[in-house]
Amino acid sequence: MSIVVKNLSKQFGSFKALDNVSLEAQSGALLALLGPSGSGKTTLLRIIAGLESADQGQVMYADEDVTQQSPKDRQVGFVFQHYALFRHMTVYENVAFGMRVRKKSNAEIKSRVNELLHLVRLEGLNQRYPSQLSGGQRQRVALARALAVQPRILLLDEPFGALDAKVRQELRQWLRQLHDEIHLTTVFVTHDQEEAFEVADRVVVMRSGHIEQSGTPQEVFDHPATPFVMDFLGNVNVFHGRVENGMAMMGALNIAYPEYPHAESRQATAYVRPHELDIERIPFGASSLEVRVLQLNPAGSVAKVRVFSEQFGVALNVDLNLERYAELRLHPGDLVYVAARRVRVFMPGTQDYEI
Amino acid sequence: MASHRVLPGFRLSLSYAIAYLSVLVLIPLAACLTKASSLTTSQFVAAVWSAQARSAYLVTFGSSAVAGVIDTVLGLLLAWVFVRYDFPFKRLLDSLIDLPFALPTAVAGLVYSSLYSQNGWLGQFLVPAGIKLAYSQAAIVFVLVFIGLPFVVRTVQPVLESIDADIEEAAACLGANRWQTFTRILLPSLYPALTTGFALTFARAIGEYGSVVFVSANIPFETQIAPHLIVQKLEDFKYAEASAVAVVLLVASFAMLIVINALERRSEAANSSAN
Numbered sequence: 001m002s003i004v005v006k007n008l009s010k011q012f013g014s015f016k017a018l019d020n021v022s023l024e025a026q027s028g029a030l031l032a033l034l035g036p037s038g039s040g041k042t043t044l045l046r047i048i049a050g051l052e053s054a055d056q057g058q059v060m061y062a063d064e065d066v067t068q069q070s071p072k073d074r075q076v077g078f079v080f081q082h083y084a085l086f087r088h089m090t091v092y093e094n095v096a097f098g099m100r101v102r103k104k105s106n107a108e109i110k111s112r113v114n115e116l117l118h119l120v121r122l123e124g125l126n127q128r129y130p131s132q133l134s135g136g137q138r139q140r141v142a143l144a145r146a147l148a149v150q151p152r153i154l155l156l157d158e159p160f161g162a163l164d165a166k167v168r169q170e171l172r173q174w175l176r177q178l179h180d181e182i183h184l185t186t187v188f189v190t191h192d193q194e195e196a197f198e199v200a201d202r203v204v205v206m207r208s209g210h211i212e213q214s215g216t217p218q219e220v221f222d223h224p225a226t227p228f229v230m231d232f233l234g235n236v237n238v239f240h241g242r243v244e245n246g247m248a249m250m251g252a253l254n255i256a257y258p259e260y261p262h263a264e265s266r267q268a269t270a271y272v273r274p275h276e277l278d279i280e281r282i283p284f285g286a287s288s289l290e291v292r293v294l295q296l297n298p299a300g301s302v303a304k305v306r307v308f309s310e311q312f313g314v315a316l317n318v319d320l321n322l323e324r325y326a327e328l329r330l331h332p333g334d335l336v337y338v339a340a341r342r343v344r345v346f347m348p349g350t351q352d353y354e355i
Numbered sequence: 356m357a358s359h360r361v362l363p364g365f366r367l368s369l370s371y372a373i374a375y376l377s378v379l380v381l382i383p384l385a386a387c388l389t390k391a392s393s394l395t396t397s398q399f400v401a402a403v404w405s406a407q408a409r410s411a412y413l414v415t416f417g418s419s420a421v422a423g424v425i426d427t428v429l430g431l432l433l434a435w436v437f438v439r440y441d442f443p444f445k446r447l448l449d450s451l452i453d454l455p456f457a458l459p460t461a462v463a464g465l466v467y468s469s470l471y472s473q474n475g476w477l478g479q480f481l482v483p484a485g486i487k488l489a490y491s492q493a494a495i496v497f498v499l500v501f502i503g504l505p506f507v508v509r510t511v512q513p514v515l516e517s518i519d520a521d522i523e524e525a526a527a528c529l530g531a532n533r534w535q536t537f538t539r540i541l542l543p544s545l546y547p548a549l550t551t552g553f554a555l556t557f558a559r560a561i562g563e564y565g566s567v568v569f570v571s572a573n574i575p576f577e578t579q580i581a582p583h584l585i586v587q588k589l590e591d592f593k594y595a596e597a598s599a600v601a602v603v604l605l606v607a608s609f610a611m612l613i614v615i616n617a618l619e620r621r622s623e624a625a626n627s628s629a630n
Contacts, residue, residue, distance in 0.1 A: 101531040
């Protein structure tokens with residue numbers, strides 16, 4: 001079942017949590033709402049679930065307008081960040097709760113609960129209490145409980161936020177697999193871009209109450225629409241300079257920028273990701289930047305090199321692959337040259353983004 | 356024996372605590388038991404199990420239990436209002452709940468009896484209508500409710516505060532209506548606190564004397580409570596018999612305390628299992 005959100009606005013006192021947000025999640029999609037805290041992503045999710053009411057706008061499940069329906073009637077599965085399990089009930093009773101209040105027969109409840117506990121791989125734990133489970137197990141009980149009422153859509157609010165890194169990683173992959181098995185339209189909220197990219201089909205990046213960009217993970221990562229998205233999706237190096245005549249000039253770094261062919265010079269900012277920078281021992285061409293090596297950290301899948309540019313007065317992060325790193329034999333204090341393979345230039349005025 | 360404690364002064368503080376406890380509790384209790392043991396078995400039974408004594412126990416335990424039940428319901432309601440809603444003068448009202456802790460209970464008894472007696476402000480309307488809220492068993496229950504209310508409110512309030520809103524939201528998403536959410540989710544989480552609150556109120560009511568003597572007419576077989584029976588025996592210089600009745604109350608109170616302790620431990624265990 002698809003979810004359509006039309007022109008939603010929501011205000012808490014003087015704080016605009018959502019400002020005219022529209023969104024569509026296609027039937028069977030797995031969509032991530034990604035953004036920093038205060039961006040409105042949780043509010044949006046809660047309005048979709050009916051836990052919060054919008055000041056303006058519409059929420060539709062397929063063709064049905066559910067804007068005025070209470071959460072009880074919407075038949076949604078909702079998973080809370082802190083699980084919200086009923087602590088006086090066993091795992092079995094937690095999962096059965098939604099069917100008990102719907103007055104299903106005991107036999108039906110039993111077979112459905114067992115089926116779900118099998119699905120979330122918690123067979124044998126049905127007589128445990130939530131306090132006797134680990135965080136990851138609790139979250140899977142919460143998920144089984146949400147699925148027990150055969151929801152039309154599944155909504156998850158920072159589902160792995162309270163778990164430690166390793167369990168989080170496992171559950172992410174597991175959630176993706178589960179989604180591929182049951183094909184339920186799913187929306188989940190996260191502030192972790194890695195999580196969003198790994199799990200979701202589509203990523204919606206939010207910022208202060210509106211949608212900054214939406215698209216597939218690949219689209220969003222490779223073509224960030226705004227400096228905010230660029231910055232939010234991971235470590236970036238920022239250069240301030242100007243653009244004119246199809247060139248972006250960032251100090252000693254000159255980069256072709258055909259998007260701006262005009263003669264009039266304008267202020268611009270360039271963003272380069274650490275893995276898009278190269279290091280050479282000798283200057284190459286007219287567009288390399290002299291820097292001094294500050295720190296080296298080769299422990300990991302890439303070698304992280306931190307260098308300092310006197311000209312800009314900023315430290316830059318460069319990621320090198322390990323072969324290249326071994327070749328260069330860098331030492332702290334070395335003078336080297338940095339060039340960018342790829343640069344994204346944003347001109348202020350066309351966007352409302354400030355550094 | 357070598358001591359490995361981090362903080363010094365364990366022996367000193369333990370001896371101090373025991374000495375203190377002895378002066379205040381253990382020695383008076385022992386004296387009470389000794390005095391009662393000067394009776395023979397048949398004398399003891401005669402003193403504690405006379406028709407008048409049995410009726411006094413019934414009044415004491417019966418009205419305490421009824422007051423405990425009323426307090427549990429009222430206390431839950433008040434705690435709910437204080438935790439869930441905001442209204443003007445909330446903090447003032449909240450602190451007024453503790454008034455029975457501080458007020459001499461005799462004052463409460465006096466005020467109640469003067470208000471609800473036949474000549475009182477309210478009694479002049481209520482008594483002709485057949486509602487006797489002074490000098491009756493209802494009157495005893497009435498003051499005991501007043502005395503015991505804060506115990507329930509103060510045990511339920513923190514537990515209610517600790518229940519997160521997302522628990523109720525989860526229930527709503529699963530299709531439960533408000534009533535189902537209350538009876539199946541909230542109330543079960545409150546049971547331990549409610550039982551503890553009831554037990555505390557009940558125990559407190561058994562020992563209450565000051566307020567009850569003013570509102571009950573202390574008529575034997577009708578409104579005489581067990582503590583008043585003790586006073587009556589003392590006035591007749593029957594010290595040993597008075598001690599014997601005291602021993603019965605003591606045993607009952609002690610049993611109550613054990614129950615309260617067990618319930619509190621269970622309540623703590625339930626609360627510590629929060630996520």
